[in-house]
Amino acid sequence: RKFVYDFTEGNKDLKDLLGGKGANLAEMTNLGLPVPPGFTITTEACKVFLESGSEPPELRDEVSAHLDALERRMGKRLGQNDDPLLVSVRSGAKFSMPGMMDTVLNIGLSDASVAGLAAQAGDDRFAWDSYRRLIQMFGKTVLGVDGDLFEEALEEAKHAKGASNDLGLDAADLRQLVDTFKQIVAKEAGREFPQDPREQMDLAIRAVFHSWNGDRAKLYRRQERIPHDLGTAVNVCSMVFGNLGPDSGTGVAFTRDPATGRQGVYGDYLQNAQGEDVVAGIRNTVPLAELERIDKTSYDALMRIMETLETHYRDLCDIEFTIERGKLWMLQTRVGKRTAAAAFRIATQLVDQGLIDEAEALRRVNGNQLAQLMFPRFDETAAKDGARKLGRGIAASPGAAVGKAVFDSYTAVKWSRSGEKVILIRRETNPDDLNGMIAAEGILTSRGGKTSHAAVVARGMGKTCVCGAEELEVDTKRRCLSAPGGVVVEEGDVISIDGSTGVVYRGEVPVVPSPVVEYFEGRLAPADARADELVTAVDRMMSYADRIRRLHVRANADNAEDAARARRFGAQGIGLCRTEHMFLGDRRELVERLILADTDTERGEALDALLPLQRQDFIELFEAMDGLPVTVRLLDPPLHEFLPDITDLSVRVALAESRKEPHENDLRLLQAVHRLHEQNPMLGLRGVRLGLVIPGLFGMQVRAIAEAAAERRRAGGDPRPEIMIPLVGTVQELEIVREESEKVIAEVAAAYGTELRLPLGTMIELPRAALTADQIAEAAEFFSFGTNDLTQTVWGFSRDDVEASFFTAYLEKGIFGVSPFETIDRDGVGSLVRGAVEAGRAARPGLKLGVCGEHGGDPESVHFFHEAGLDYVSCSPFRIPVARLEAGRAAG
Numbered sequence: 002r003k004f005v006y007d008f009t010e011g012n013k014d015l016k017d018l019l020g021g022k023g024a025n026l027a028e029m030t031n032l033g034l035p036v037p038p039g040f041t042i043t044t045e046a047c048k049v050f051l052e053s054g055s056e057p058p059e060l061r062d063e064v065s066a067h068l069d070a071l072e073r074r075m076g077k078r079l080g081q082n083d084d085p086l087l088v089s090v091r092s093g094a095k096f097s098m099p100g101m102m103d104t105v106l107n108i109g110l111s112d113a114s115v116a117g118l119a120a121q122a123g124d125d126r127f128a129w130d131s132y133r134r135l136i137q138m139f140g141k142t143v144l145g146v147d148g149d150l151f152e153e154a155l156e157e158a159k160h161a162k163g164a165s166n167d168l169g170l171d172a173a174d175l176r177q178l179v180d181t182f183k184q185i186v187a188k189e190a191g192r193e194f195p196q197d198p199r200e201q202m203d204l205a206i207r208a209v210f211h212s213w214n215g216d217r218a219k220l221y222r223r224q225e226r227i228p229h230d231l232g233t234a235v236n237v238c239s240m241v242f243g244n245l246g247p248d249s250g251t252g253v254a255f256t257r258d259p260a261t262g263r264q265g266v267y268g269d270y271l272q273n274a275q276g277e278d279v280v281a282g283i284r285n286t287v288p289l290a291e292l293e294r295i296d297k298t299s300y301d302a303l304m305r306i307m308e309t310l311e312t313h314y315r316d317l318c319d320i321e322f323t324i325e326r327g328k329l330w331m332l333q334t335r336v337g338k339r340t341a342a343a344a345f346r347i348a349t350q351l352v353d354q355g356l357i358d359e360a361e362a363l364r365r366v367n368g369n370q371l372a373q374l375m376f377p378r379f380d381e382t383a384a385k386d387g388a389r390k391l392g393r394g395i396a397a398s399p400g401a402a403v404g405k406a407v408f409d410s411y412t413a414v415k416w417s418r419s420g421e422k423v424i425l426i427r428r429e430t431n432p433d434d435l436n437g438m439i440a441a442e443g444i445l446t447s448r449g450g451k452t453s454h455a456a457v458v459a460r461g462m463g464k465t466c467v468c469g470a471e472e473l474e475v476d477t478k479r480r481c482l483s484a485p486g487g488v489v490v491e492e493g494d495v496i497s498i499d500g501s502t503g504v505v506y507r508g509e510v511p512v513v514p515s516p517v518v519e520y521f522e523g524r525l526a527p528a529d530a531r532a533d534e535l536v537t538a539v540d541r542m543m544s545y546a547d548r549i550r551r552l553h554v555r556a557n558a559d560n561a562e563d564a565a566r567a568r569r570f571g572a573q574g575i576g577l578c579r580t581e582h583m584f585l586g587d588r589r590e591l592v593e594r595l596i597l598a599d600t601d602t603e604r605g606e607a608l609d610a611l612l613p614l615q616r617q618d619f620i621e622l623f624e625a626m627d628g629l630p631v632t633v634r635l636l637d638p639p640l641h642e643f644l645p646d647i648t649d650l651s652v653r654v655a656l657a658e659s660r661k662e663p664h665e666n667d668l669r670l671l672q673a674v675h676r677l678h679e680q681n682p683m684l685g686l687r688g689v690r691l692g693l694v695i696p697g698l699f700g701m702q703v704r705a706i707a708e709a710a711a712e713r714r715r716a717g718g719d720p721r722p723e724i725m726i727p728l729v730g731t732v733q734e735l736e737i738v739r740e741e742s743e744k745v746i747a748e749v750a751a752a753y754g755t756e757l758r759l760p761l762g763t764m765i766e767l768p769r770a771a772l773t774a775d776q777i778a779e780a781a782e783f784f785s786f787g788t789n790d791l792t793q794t795v796w797g798f799s800r801d802d803v804e805a806s807f808f809t810a811y812l813e814k815g816i817f818g819v820s821p822f823e824t825i826d827r828d829g830v831g832s833l834v835r836g837a838v839e840a841g842r843a844a845r846p847g848l849k850l851g852v853c854g855e856h857g858g859d860p861e862s863v864h865f866f867h868e869a870g871l872d873y874v875s876c877s878p879f880r881i882p883v884a885r886l887e888a889g890r891a892a893g
């Protein structure tokens with residue numbers, strides 16, 4: 002095995018081995034771009050170190066050989082006293098990881114060689130400045146000294162000198178600072194700053210290896226779902242200097258605007274500075290365009306290189322560069338991060354430039370980005386008004402929310418019941434806040450990150466959330482929020498929070514609908530003058546996706562309005578109409594009568610009263626989806642859900658009793674509630690079990706469906722209902738329902754004098770159903786995977802409780818990176834799905850297969866369903882564009 006690669010030996014496809022930074026440095030070297038020479042120690046070496054606790058034995062010699070070669074090439078030796086070669090040591094994993102140790106610059110400087118550097122550069126100040134930076138970075142990242150101590154010492158030195166920034170310190174001041182820094186190291190690290198250059202380098206390399214398992218790095222990997230066993234590479238690169246005077250400097254650049262995707266000159270430049278100054282914001286940078294005036298030759302060279310890189314990578318690149326006395330050097334490049342809007346624009350621009358094809362363009366965007374573009378947002382001009390800005394936290398769950406500030410759940414619920422819109426503000430949330438979170442428009446916390454309780458739960462609920470806004474102080478006792486600058490928000494004051502940027506505003510910032518939604522709604526055509534480039538880009542990507550996807554996309558919808566919207570959004574039918582949603586509101590009383598019925602006659606009357614209502618629901622639904630399949634699921638939830646709450650009812654009965662008022666009905670209801678009470682209703686009398694236990698219930702629903710179909714046909718429509726039975730565990734259940742249903746359908750067909758072919762199928766949402774799919778397929782014309790209940794029953798997780806109870810702990814411990822109710826658990830639930838697909842199709846060739854759990858609209862899960870060979874996914878109307886896009890990406 003080879004553990005060290007010269008920059009001339011690698012290429013951009015070796016990211017696993019050389020990390021992103023190393024692979025791209027090699028790529029740029031091979032492109033003939035000006036990269037300072039150097040070498041990369043592989044991730045393999047890091048893995049050996051992490052597993053065994055020491056470097057692979059061969060590593061030292063390999064590093065020596067590469068260092069020798071580098072020294073020969075540069076004509077000087079590492080740390081050589083009269084003319085030292087200096088190097089940087091930089092970490093670089095496959096994925097860029099801000100949680101990791103980044104860089105130690107100027108390795109090779111020592112008390113002896115600092116004079117050599119000064120002589121060679123003809124600049125004392127520069128040499129001492131470089132040395133103090135080395136001790137500072139080395140002390141902090143390699144020896145673990147608190148970085149603030151160095152910063153404070155630097156501040157003090159500036160203060161003593163009356164200097165406003167570090168350029169005000171001269172060579173003597175910096176020399177003094179070096180002494181102070183060395184004392185800090187000796188005191189805090191319990192050892193002297195190492196004077197041997199090779200020791201400096203070896204210690205820095207080892208520190209990079211170690212940093213892979215730093216707390217922040219581990220947390221970041223868990224959040225971003227980066228595997229823990231990849232290890233990091235280490236790049237050793239000869240130093241070039243941006244701090245050699247005004248003809249030197251350092252900067253970052255983007256080949257396009259990462260916020261909008263527009264082409265142009267984007268970046269920042271800082272004269273007479275070293276790399277970390279730009280990031281740390283120590284002095285004010287100037288816009289990159291200014292470089293043209295400062296150093297036209299370097300500017301022109303940089304523009305040419307950016308063009309080369311974009312054409313070569315066929316994508317937006319970001320770049321770090323340094324200019325040393327008028328000579329431009331490339332220190333890093335990578336395919337750059339970008340906003341959702343920029344991703345869509347750039348993908349289509351690159352197609353137009355002929356750099357990528359449509360299939361590649363689809364790979365460059367994703368459903369999560371599309372979902373982000375569909376949230377309503379704050380009116381940009383209003384949001385720009387700086388006076389309104391209170392502060393910024395972590396953008397935890399996108400959206401734009403406006404409401405009155407409340408500081409506890411109780412108030413949130415109380416105010417929202419009386420019609421107020423509220424924003425729940427807490428230091429951090431816990432499961433007790435759940436009701437308040439549900440009642441609120443949005444949630445703001447001052448503590449916690451992207452996996453905090455607030456963030457996880459809010460994302461699960463699709464609520465806007467800004468968390469970890471640490472500059473805002475939440476005082477729940479005094480019910481107020483203090484922002485920097487003395488602004489105080491009291492309970493009842495209106496605030497606005499932007500879950501896509503993390504910004505919190507005072508007062509009401511106007512919200513505008515997303516142009517992308519306007520487009521999907523058909524209110525904004527790409528050719529429309531109001532449509533910007535984004536709408537056109539989305540339109541084009543959607544048509545690429547539609548052209549190549551195999552999966553159909555249906556909607557979960559149970560009223561005509563949702564169905565019509567779903568259709569506008571591109572739904573190819575309804576995959577799940579939950580009929581229980583048609584039993585609510587005024588109809589609840591009829592359902593109560595059904596439940597309370599003691600005799601067949603009473604029950605028959607209750608069902609007869611429900612029948613025309615159900616029929617009318619279906620007529621409207623079939624009309625909205627005319628010509629497309631509509632899967633109607635028969636009643637699923639346990640009956641007690643239609644009855645009043647047991648506590649409320651008991652109180653009512655007790656009160657009436659004590660007041661000697663008539664309460665016969667309530668008493669009967671209460672008895673029914675007791676009779677139907679179950680410890681575990683989700684595993685109780687629901688779904689097909691109800692249909693088998695309550696005579697006539699399913700028959701009534703089937704009749705309503707069949708009659709609605711016949712009516713629609715009469716009216717010249719093309720209704721395509723499919724009847725779906727929930728919670729089936731064994732084929733016998735299905736056979737009984739099938740027999741009864743077929744009889745009803747035949748009766749209706751005869752009565753209307755028409756032929757009715759209504760496919761009857763089942764949900765697969767219990768493990769037993771999946772495991773006996775071959776038997777069930779004998780009685781089912783289609784399967785629809787109910788992955789909500791299937792996840793619940795496979796994991797034994799209560800779908801209604803876990804997200805608010807122990808999931809935060811599970812996510813924090815990295816047991817899973819995302820809730821299995823959100824993204825399908827491929828190994829467990831997914832394996833049952835695959836097995837059922839295979840067994841079902843073997844038993845009944847041509848069996849139609851779909852999914853209607855929440856996973857049907859989740860990007861990663863859509864890919865799984867594509868791979869598993871389903872015919873369609875079904876999801877809520879708003880997720881349909883996301884599912885279409887991801888189905889296209891899965892097929893591409």
Ligand code: PEP
Pocket residue numbers: 577579637766786787788789790791853854855
């Ligand atoms: C499911 O269980 O996945 C499903 C779609 O049914 P429901 O969510 O209505 O239980």
Ligand code: MG
Pocket residue numbers: 727766787789790
């Ligand atoms: Mg279900």
